[in-house]
Amino acid sequence: MRSIEAKGLTKEFKLYRSRPGLTGAFRDLLNRQYTTVRAVDAIDLSVDSGEVVGYIGENGAGKSTTIKMLTGILEPTSGVLKVNGFDPHRERESFVRTIGVVFGQRSQLWWDIAVRESFRLLQKLYRVPEGAYGSHMDRLIEVLDIGSLLDQPVRKLSLGQRMRCELAAALIHQPRLVFLDEPTIGLDVLVKENIRQFLRQVNQEYGTTILLTTHDISDIEALCHRVVMLDRGRIIYDGGLEELRQQWSGKARIRFVFGDRVSLRNLQQWAGEVADWHKEDDRRFIAQLNTMGETGMSDLLNRLTPHVPIQEVRLEETTTEEIVRRIYREGIRHA
Numbered sequence: 007m008r009s010i011e012a013k014g015l016t017k018e019f020k021l022y023r024s025r026p027g028l029t030g031a032f033r034d035l036l037n038r039q040y041t042t043v044r045a046v047d048a049i050d051l052s053v054d055s056g057e058v059v060g061y062i063g064e065n066g067a068g069k070s071t072t073i074k075m076l077t078g079i080l081e082p083t084s085g086v087l088k089v090n091g092f093d094p095h096r097e098r099e100s101f102v103r104t105i106g107v108v109f110g111q112r113s114q115l116w117w118d119i120a121v122r123e124s125f126r127l128l129q130k131l132y133r134v135p136e137g138a139y140g141s142h143m144d145r146l147i148e149v150l151d152i153g154s155l156l157d158q159p160v161r162k163l164s165l166g167q168r169m170r171c172e173l174a175a176a177l178i179h180q181p182r183l184v185f186l187d188e189p190t191i192g193l194d195v196l197v198k199e200n201i202r203q204f205l206r207q208v209n210q211e212y213g214t215t216i217l218l219t220t221h222d223i224s225d226i227e228a229l230c231h232r233v234v235m236l237d238r239g240r241i242i243y244d245g246g247l248e249e250l251r252q253q254w255s256g257k258a259r260i261r262f263v264f265g266d267r268v269s270l271r272n273l274q275q276w277a278g279e280v281a282d283w284h285k286e287d288d289r290r291f292i293a294q295l296n297t298m299g300e301t302g303m304s305d306l307l308n309r310l311t312p313h314v315p316i317q318e319v320r321l322e323e324t325t326t327e328e329i330v331r332r333i334y335r336e337g338i339r340h341a
């Protein structure tokens with residue numbers, strides 16, 4: 007079953023321009039001028055139920071605008087959108103009962119009342135029957151380890167404690183689809199790991215679909231089977247994380263420590279077309295392979311060994327973070 011089905015989904019904003027001075031203000035009154043910003047530009051997105059998808063992109067790429075359309079907060083300018091079988095904006099009342107939302111920067115809990123009371127209010131809002139509520143909440147409270155926080159007002163909680171309560175709040179009504187916007191922002195490594203583990207568990211046990219926006223690529227590595235990358239309102243990549251790494255990790259870099267001093271010119275001569283060289287000191291060099299895969303590496307070693315003793319050789323892996331940063335910087339065509 008499909009959780010999200012978007013075709014040609016577009017959102018434009020009108021930005022009104024103010025002309026300078028009093029005359030400008032007067033002219034604005036009579037005839038306002040505006041420019042149009044296309045925040046989301048005709049995207050096609052299908053997400054099957056049970057998938058965990060990372061939705062990433064630079065600041066201003068259009069992620070929040072997409073999420074706001076998917077959750078029914080904003081009405082699309084054009085395109086077709088079905089989420090959990092609903093038109094999110096038009097059928098908002100029934101639709102919101104099928105989704106959960108966590109915005110890392112904003113709270114859905116009431117600041118001054120005890121966490122327990124916030125949960126109760128949400129239970130009423132979502133009309134969750136008492137029987138289903140009790141056992142489900144007990145489980146959430148246990149897994150998220152928030153039992154000791156229930157009687158405290160939200161304003162007294164640390165960020166990590168609050169995030170765990172936010173997650174419980176978003177899952178009170180057992181939604182089929184959860185939107186998480188920067189769920190681990192500002193959290194320490196241990197809390198991040200707990201939250202990721204919890205999300206994996208929710209996905210596996212309940213088959214909950216998760217759409218996650220984050221600037222923290224390790225969230226994506228830990229959780230997502232699929233990445234959708236947005237650039238200036240358009241999808242520039244939609245596929246597996248591993249494929250993204252393989253396709254765009256670029257030329258392999260090999261770090262050498264030679265047994266003897268060696269000149270850059272000699273290395274260039276011996277290696278020929280196979281690699282480009284960067285010198286760190288007389289014995290330490292980095293080779294950037296011009297041929298992909300393992301053949302390039304063994305070819306290079308074969309060429310060097312007759313001339314110079316190799317003390318250490320290490321293949322440098324490009325991290326996903328580096329790949330993504332490069333794609334943001336250069337665009338996917340040049341990565």
Ligand SMILES: Nc1ncnc2c1ncn2[C@@H]1O[C@H](COP(=O)(O)OP(=O)(O)OP(=O)(O)O)[C@@H](O)[C@H]1O
Pocket residue numbers: 019020021043044045063064065066067068069070071072
């Ligand atoms: N209400 C609005 N009115 C006018 N322009 C807007 C509005 N909301 C967003 N935009 C513009 O739309 C574009 C996409 O913004 P959006 O907030 O969706 O990006 P984002 O990928 O979520 O960025 P970030 O990672 O910084 O949150 C930006 O150019 C932004 O300035």
